Amino acid sequence: MTLDGLDPAILGPAMAAGLLVLATHVPLGREVLRRGIIFIDLAIAQIAGVGVLAAHVMHLSDNALVLQLVAYGAALTGAILLYGCERKWPAVQEAIIGSAFVVSASVGVLLLSGNPQAGEHLKELLVGQILWVDYPQLLHVAVIYVVVLLVWQLLRVEQSRLLFYLLFAITVTASVQLVGVYLVFASLIIPALAVRSCVTGAAWLGLLAGTAGYAAGLLLSALLDLPSGAVIVLSLTVLAVVVSRACAAWARSNTQRV
Amino acid sequence: MKFVIKQLPLVCLLLLSRVATGQVSVFACEPEWAALAQEIGGKHVSASSATTGMQDVHHIQARPSLIAKLRQADLLVCTGAGLESGWLPVLQRRANNPAVQTGAAGYMEATQYLKLLDRPLQVDRAAGDVHAQGNPHIQLDPRNYPPIAQAMAGRLAEIDPQHAGDYEAGLSDFLQRWAAAIDGWQVQAQPLQGVQVVVHHDSWPYLADWLGLQRVGTLEPKPGVPPTSAHLSKLLQQLQEHAAAAIIRSPYQNAKAADWLSQRTGLPIVVLPSTVGGNAEAQDLFGLFSDILQRLLAITS
Numbered sequence: 001m002t003l004d005g006l007d008p009a010i011l012g013p014a015m016a017a018g019l020l021v022l023a024t025h026v027p028l029g030r031e032v033l034r035r036g037i038i039f040i041d042l043a044i045a046q047i048a049g050v051g052v053l054a055a056h057v058m059h060l061s062d063n064a065l066v067l068q069l070v071a072y073g074a075a076l077t078g079a080i081l082l083y084g085c086e087r088k089w090p091a092v093q094e095a096i097i098g099s100a101f102v103v104s105a106s107v108g109v110l111l112l113s114g115n116p117q118a119g120e121h122l123k124e125l126l127v128g129q130i131l132w133v134d135y136p137q138l139l140h141v142a143v144i145y146v147v148v149l150l151v152w153q154l155l156r157v158e159q160s161r162l163l164f165y166l167l168f169a170i171t172v173t174a175s176v177q178l179v180g181v182y183l184v185f186a187s188l189i190i191p192a193l194a195v196r197s198c199v200t201g202a203a204w205l206g207l208l209a210g211t212a213g214y215a216a217g218l219l220l221s222a223l224l225d226l227p228s229g230a231v232i233v234l235s236l237t238v239l240a241v242v243v244s245r246a247c248a249a250w251a252r253s254n255t256q257r258v
Numbered sequence: 259m260k261f262v263i264k265q266l267p268l269v270c271l272l273l274l275s276r277v278a279t280g281q282v283s284v285f286a287c288e289p290e291w292a293a294l295a296q297e298i299g300g301k302h303v304s305a306s307s308a309t310t311g312m313q314d315v316h317h318i319q320a321r322p323s324l325i326a327k328l329r330q331a332d333l334l335v336c337t338g339a340g341l342e343s344g345w346l347p348v349l350q351r352r353a354n355n356p357a358v359q360t361g362a363a364g365y366m367e368a369t370q371y372l373k374l375l376d377r378p379l380q381v382d383r384a385a386g387d388v389h390a391q392g393n394p395h396i397q398l399d400p401r402n403y404p405p406i407a408q409a410m411a412g413r414l415a416e417i418d419p420q421h422a423g424d425y426e427a428g429l430s431d432f433l434q435r436w437a438a439a440i441d442g443w444q445v446q447a448q449p450l451q452g453v454q455v456v457v458h459h460d461s462w463p464y465l466a467d468w469l470g471l472q473r474v475g476t477l478e479p480k481p482g483v484p485p486t487s488a489h490l491s492k493l494l495q496q497l498q499e500h501a502a503a504a505i506i507r508s509p510y511q512n513a514k515a516a517d518w519l520s521q522r523t524g525l526p527i528v529v530l531p532s533t534v535g536g537n538a539e540a541q542d543l544f545g546l547f548s549d550i551l552q553r554l555l556a557i558t559s
Contacts, residue, residue: 005322
């Protein structure tokens with residue numbers, strides 16, 4: 001037990017990063033769950049990572065902006081390919097996404113065998129750590145997310161599958177660099193799972209459960225001196241179970257009354 | 259006088275940071291530097307390490323306490339030469355403590371006081387994860403410690419001039435005990451001269467250089483990249499030509515590769531602590547080297 005880590009300057013940027021990630025990932029996650037393509041975030045992140053590795057092999061990597069453009073470009077290309085697959089073979093889309101993940105991960109290993117130094121950069125991209133985030137870094141992600149959310153709301157993304165894939169690719173490429181693959185997956189799927197059986201206000205309940213999960217996880221990791229990312233995943237899960245039980249109980253009592 | 263007034267905020271900051279505990283707070287990147295600071299500074303120093311002897315120092319998991327500790331630190335001691343480049347810059351940025359930023363008196367890199375081994379003649383990206391400044395795993399040659407200890411005592415005296423005399427005394431006491439210990443170890447280590455070993459990856463050149471061990475093969479030629487079948491068959495062939503005495507790995511390196519080779523060749527595996535805290539015996543710098551020697555001598559007897 002230690003109180004040293006309970007410092008707003010330490011936990012503040014991490015909590016802000018969590019709120020940003022939740023704002024986009026909760027609505028995206030409910031859509032992902034509805035379509036049954038839950039591993040798409042892993043596949044997209046891995047494809048963005050392979051793009052970065054390829055840039056290293058081609059010696060294009062000295063400029064941070066170029067690196068980011070390559071990552072987003074690779075993720076968008078992957079999203080378009082996956083969208084094409086969904087149109088052609090909708091019944092096996094989940095299997096195709098899973099395969100895309102292992103294939104791109106293996107391509108990454110092969111690229112690395114010639115250039116192990118690039119591995120550090122791949123890790124930086126895929127294993128973002130929420131505590132290392134600072135406010136200036138959050139600013140550009142916030143701008144990207146505001147655009148994503150506006151497009152999402154204004155263009156009614158549920159209608160256009162291609163648009164969904166593109167927005168998803170942009171969002172995930174930004175968030176894995178911020179908080180890492182585990183927290184991206186958890187923020188996307190766990191709140192969405194929690195509110196599956198909620199009759200009303202599911203979107204807000206998902207955000208609420210997610211926010212409480214991040215806050216509790218960050219506080220616990222500061223008090224117990226444990227790695228923050230992993231503690232947040234666990235606290236998100238606990239809160240998700242609580243919310244989903246509450247929703248189920250609420251639904252039951254409503255049906256009884258009717 | 260003018261100077262004092264000009265520097266007043268800085269002086270206040272320095273004083274404030276120490277008033278809290280009354281001790282110089284040392285934040286070490288690796289346990290060996292925390293142990294060294296404790297040897298020199300004794301009761302005037304409270305030292306902690308960002309990593310433990312059981313983990314790969316190239317990567318660490320971010321915990322809130324790491325940032326909190328670096329915020330309050332008076333002296334940051336790291337190995338340098340690129341060993342911590344994956345996480346130290348972000349940690350320094352997040353801690354936002356001017357006393358320990360690169361270039362400040364409160365920041366030192368141990369590798370700056372030594373001549374490193376394996377310094378590449380040319381930096382070639384194709385050669386993989388080579389450190390341009392040379393191999394940074396300097397903590398496994400006891401002869402490397404005196405220059406670093408001297409530099410550290412100087413930094414401690416600069417940060418905490420009130421106790422400069424105690425740091426000077428602590429340094430000379432440590433240097434004396436260390437020189438005596440090295441003499442003892444070198445007598446003990448005579449039988450290890452020329453003993454041939456297979457290493458997991460190239461993190462042992464300083465130990466080999468000190469003890470005269472000969473490396474006849476490397477299990478993982480490029481760190482982080484699994485060995486290819488061609489490499490493994492070449493390794494087996496090499497071992498038939500030059501019989502090795504053992505396979506060396508550290509506690510945090512994957513056991514599978516060493517087990518694989520051991521099963522095929524019958525060579526014993528020696529798990530050596532790579533720093534202080536690497537096992538139950540290596541609890542300080544003296545224990546670290548005594549334990550390494552005992553484990554190595556066990557294979558030759």
